[in-house]
């Protein structure tokens with residue numbers, strides 16, 4: 608693919624992709640672009656079609672319709688050399704036989720034209736100490752690290768990571784995130800699926816939310832759902848003991864008003880009890896988007912979500928997802 612996107616080559620370009628399994632339409636016309644060096648996180652509930660999308664892009668599953676280009680080729684008819692330019696960490700660990708971690712990394716590395724050294728890969732994934740163990744004797748999290756090692760040993764230009772950190776301890780996850788930053792620093796693009804929203808927020812340049820067969824929202828993690836989704840919430844317990852919440856774009860002003868009133872009423876400390884200001888997290892915003900989709904009202908849910916989800920559906924005037932996401936009441940701050 609020679610398309611240029613903002614000066615960067617598109618490594619993935621998908622238009623109108625559909626996939627059905629018997630009666631079930633899993634992908635209902637999705638569009639997706641990923642640029643060189645970009646990390647894109649595909650989010651969505653269990654069964655949304657994330658793995659199906661990745662498998663189609665890898666060329667191991669046939670789409671029903673739509674255009675798919677990966678590194679300039681149609682995956683199903685791509686030449687052998689194309690496969691050596693992609694790396695895959697699938698969801699399940701395959702049978703790795705009686706071999707040690709080191710043997711497996713060395714063996715897989717030999718299949719690529721310009722592999723990383725075995726020691727470098729083992730170090731990158733934190734398996735150096737366990738390199739002499741048989742893969743089957745590694746712990747679940749260590750086996751997952753080995754999967755990642757086999758995915759990156761070929762120095763891929765595009766890396767598919769399907770829930771890569773499931774089973775990782777927190778330290779291993781952090782280390783894995785650092786490793787991915789190093790890979791993207793070398794220019795690799797990454798398509799990641801994860802159910803960990805903090806992982807998506809940390810790693811992704813953009814996230815896409817797949818739900819109901821469509822990408823219902825797509826944006827950088829800090830912009831998902833649009834500005835309305837991020838309006839802060841001030842909560843406090845009023846003088847009668849009722850917990851109140853108010854969504855406001857001017858939290859400082861509301862806090863000042865509440866403190867003035869509390870001070871005048873002689874509240875201890877001159878502020879209302881349990882005073883808190885918070886912004887909806889990515890997880891809350893994501894859950895709001897998913898909830899809307901479940902309601903069948905997901906069209907145009909995000910900044911660019913209408914791109915593939917809009918056909919035949921009405922555009923929302925405001926963004927109710929944001930309100931759901933924040934678990935809010937209304938501007939008047941009624942109780943929970």
Ligand SMILES: Nc1ncnc2c1ncn2[C@@H]1O[C@H](COP(=O)(O)OP(=O)(O)OP(=O)(O)O)[C@@H](O)[C@H]1O
Nearest residue numbers: 628629633651652653654655656657658659660698
């Ligand atoms: N080979 C298959 N034959 C029939 N149905 C399938 C097949 N593979 C997947 N499906 C169905 O397609 C839907 C999407 O599955 P997929 O594995 O792509 O979802 P996912 O978003 O990756 O889910 P998860 O988060 O649980 O991994 C599911 O309902 C699944 O049961």
